[in-house]
Amino acid sequence: MSQPILRCRRSGAALLRAAAAAVVLAGAVATQGISQNLAEDGALPPDIGSEEPSFTPLPATSLNFYGSPGGIDMPSAEMLPDGTFATTLSGFGGQNRITLTFQATPWMSGSFRYHQMRNLNLFGFKTYYDRSFDVRFRLWREGRYRPQVALGLQDFSGTGLFGAEYIVASKSFRTPAWGGLARDGGRLMLTGGVGWGRLGSYNSIGSLGRRPTYSGATSRGGEPSYDQWFRGPYALFGGLEWRPNDKLGLKLEYSSDTYVTETQTTSSFTRRSPFNFGVEYQWKPATRLGAYYLYGSEIGLSAQIQLNPRHPVTRLAVPAPYPVQPREQWAGPPESWDTAWVDSGETLQGLRARLAETLKRDGLVLESLEVGAETAELRYRNPRYTAQAAAVGRAARALAATMPASVETFRLVPVSDGMALSAVILRRSDLEALEFDPRSSAALLAVAGFADAAGKPGPTAMAGPGLYPDFSWSVVQYASPSYFDPSLPFRLDLGVDLRATYRPAPGWRISGKLRQRVWGNIKDGRLSNSVLAHVRTDATLYAQEATTLENLYVARQWRPGRNLYARLSLGYFEAMYGGLSGEILWKPVGSRLGLGLEGNYVIQRDYDQRFGFQDYDVFTGHASAYLDLGKGYAAQVDVGRYLAGDVGATFSIDRTFANGWSFGGFFSQTNVSAADFGEGSFDKGLRFRIPLSSLLGKPSRAGLGLVIRPVQRDGGQRVHVPGRLYDQVREAHRSGLEAEWARVWE
Structure with missing residues (x-):
């Protein structure tokens, strides 16, 4: 050198x-x-600043029967900790509610609720089921003297049966120590608010105009009823919650909901009083249980489960990484480092073998290695770590442990199915200097480089030994749920999948999955009444056979040029469709913006899911824009033609945490009218994914994902094609790596 x-x-x-x-x-x-x-x-x-820091987590925010922060049946102005995902099960007076709530930002949360009302004898149903969405906004925080204030819209996009709006304020106070129950003092939360709709139906004190009559469950639902918001009679509600300690909570509230439908239109229960009383117990750090006496006549129960990505269920246990040993400690002073080894092919083969073995210990796969006197480029596959930054750190330390002393620059190229995703450039001396620095992650990020990777390894690169052709297979259990059938709201199929994948060369993939149902009742569900082509609503017909071919396809993905990624797929993509699919994505490594174009010619498969097709084919495709908003938020817009031939756009936003948890929502608007679309008026839903690593306590890229639609209809539907490009690329680009860079030293 x-x-x-x-x-x-x-x-x-x-x-x-x-x-x-x-x-x-x-x-x-x-x-x-x-x-x-x-x-x-x-x-x-x-x-x-005058107190010692405390690391005791704050007690969980208590939730009401609607699954939102509140007392018993009324809301409060509290917010859940940022990123919290909560599930609430509650019931009283012949009603059962299950609510999913996500604290999307520190100041906004959203909820989806499924409501069962037994013996209601309403709208032609003895037991009636209702779906609804809520959204809440914090207007300002609690201060020394001022209360916290929030605004909420309840059932703003459902049938409107539980529609309400409210403005609520809450203020907390410390209470003095009191006997053994509150030995160290407690906390008192006072809440008061004004509500419209349901929350303005009892003892109203005034009216803001006339609230339009809504047809309730007889309508299609799903469309926001803007003309109702904060209109009509309004009433006051309030309550208090005393927590003498971290385990126990006592609640008292005054309700402004007169429950007209449940007590007057029908006779689900008798409302004798506006006062509700309750006691709650924090059974586990994430689980809170409650018992209540409501409206002077009913006993109620609730269970609240709150999970937060920042507080995983189990601690992740990973093998300790190789330490970065400074070269001067084992190779002498820099003046003595020579490069004579570069011309020795035998030495290069030995380097590759040692590096491959080192990477294997960390769960990484060496795709190719190109070594010069001062630079080494490693292309590797990451089948283990949820965070690509963790794989970058492991790969860099593997190079530091095996490369000759003269190699100063590392180019680390993560690869997905043979396609290079990006290049992370690190100096070896930076790794040596910063590994034990108090600010090692931030300092290393400041001196790291991010660049586009060439489509193919260099001419002198050595491929990983024995990588191609490659054949792998697995047998795993599966659970396939189905929701919101009025005759049985939750249906489930259970069984096993036999998966097999053959990779003949880099970038090529031949994959298939056979499914064997062991038990299930989706096949007994209701049949479609859609007036559109049945592109998604024939799930019951597709569930009749116990043994099916879920997919069988060949895919090729490659890099056609700088900042460009491409995919071509042919075969049976999913249970309902097969055909030909092509996609191209433009995504610079350092840009938060990506643009994509996808076209698909697909044919609907036979119900038995073997090799036959039905007499329905369609060309569908979309132009897509992807924008990384920072701090884990990502937005996406897809404009194009859908499976039923309708044309329109899908808008979605997701939040992904550094440990792989994600939660988001989407909706589609197409040229299908609300009347033709049917129940729900337009396509919308929620989706979330929990990585298995946070549940099992060991590294894994697998996860549990779920998409929940209030109703499955045929408008706004897309084909499910395995291996779409953006999700592969995003996490290995600069913004994705920066979001999880703290894990580079794992």
């Missing part, structure tokens, strides 16, 4: 140490400033 390069390396390390010190100092100043701002805003006690 030449002397000028050595001088650059030394001066760079000195500059890096100075930069790391500056980062530490700036971080301390920033942290102090953030704490001061939070205290002024009421998020932290004003005297936080």
Whole structure:
């Protein structure tokens, strides 16, 4: 290695140490400033600086019967901790509710609810089921003297049967110690608010115009009823919650819901009083149980489960990584590092073998290695780690442990099915200097480079030994749910899948899945009444056979040019469709914007899901825009033609956490009218994914994902094609890596 390069390396390390010190100092100043701002805003006690830091988590926010922060049946102004995913099961007076709530931001949450009302004898149903969405916004935080205030819309996009709007304020106070029950003092939460709709139906104190009559469950539902919001009679509600300790909670509230439908239109229960009483117990850190006496006549029960990605169920246990040992400790001073080994093919083969074995220990697969006197490019596959940043860190340390001392620059190229996703450039001296630095992650990110990767390895690159052709198979259990059939709201199929994949060469994939149902009742569900082509609503007919071919396809993906990614697929893509699909994606490594174009010619498969097709084919395709909004949020817009021949757009937004948890929602608007679409008026839904690593406590890229639609109809539907490009690419680009960069040293 030449002397000028050595001088650059030394001066760079000195500059890096100075930069790391500056980062530490700036971080301390920033942290102090953030704490001061939070205290002024009421998020932290004003005297936080005078107390020792406490790491005891705050007690879980209690939820009401609607699954939102609140008392018993009324809301409060509290918010769940950011990112919390809560499930609430509650019931009283012949009613059962299950609610999924997600705290999407610190100031906004959304809920989806499924409501069962027994013996209602309403709208032609003895037992009536209702689906609804809620949204809540925090208007301002609680301060030393001011309460926290929130605004909420309840059942704003369902049938409107539970429609209500409210503005509510809550203020918390510390209470003094009291005997053994509140030995260290407790917390008292006072809440008061004004509500419209259901929450303005009892003892109203005024009216803001006339609230339009809504046809309720006899309508299609699904369309926001803007003309009703904050209209009509309004009434006051309120309550208090006393928590003498971290386990126990006592509640009292005054309800402004007169339950007209349940007590007057029908006789589900008798409402004798507006007062409700309850006691709750924090059974587990994530589970809260409650018992209540409601409306002077009913006993109610609830269970609240709150999960947060920042507090996983189990601690992730991973093997310790290889330490980065500075070269000067084992290779002598830099002046003695020579490059004679470069011309030895036998030495290069040995380097590849040692590196492949080192990567294998960490669950990574060596795709190719190209080594020069001062630079090494490693292309690797990551089948283990949810966070690509964790794989980058492991790959970098594997190189540091095996490469000759003269190799200073590492180019790390993650590969997905033979397609290079990006290139992360790290200096070896940076790894040596920063591994044990207090701000190692931020400092390493500051000196890391991100670039596009060439479509193919260089001419002198050595392929991983024995990679292609490759054949793999597995047998796994499956659970396939079906929701919201009025005769049986939840149906389920259980069985096993036999999966097999053959990779003849980089970028090529031949894959198939056989499914054997062991038990299930989806086949007994209701048949479609859609007036559109039955592109999705014939799920019952597709569930009749116990043994099916779920998919069988061949796919090729490659890099056609700079910042470009391409895919071509042919075969049986999913249970209902097969055909030909092509996709191209433009996505620069350093850009938050991506643009894609996909076209599919598909034919509907026979109900038995063997090799035959029905007499329905369609060309469907979309132009897509993807935007990374930062802090884990990503937005997507797809414009094009859907399976039923309708034309329109789908809008979606998702939030992904550094450990792989994700939650999002979507809706589609097409040229299909609400009348032709049927129940629900337009396609919409929620989706979430929980990585298995957070449940099992060991690294895994697998996860449990679910898409929940209030109703499955035929408008706005797309074909499910395995291996779409953006999800493969996003996590390996700069914004995706930065979001999880703290895991680079795992």
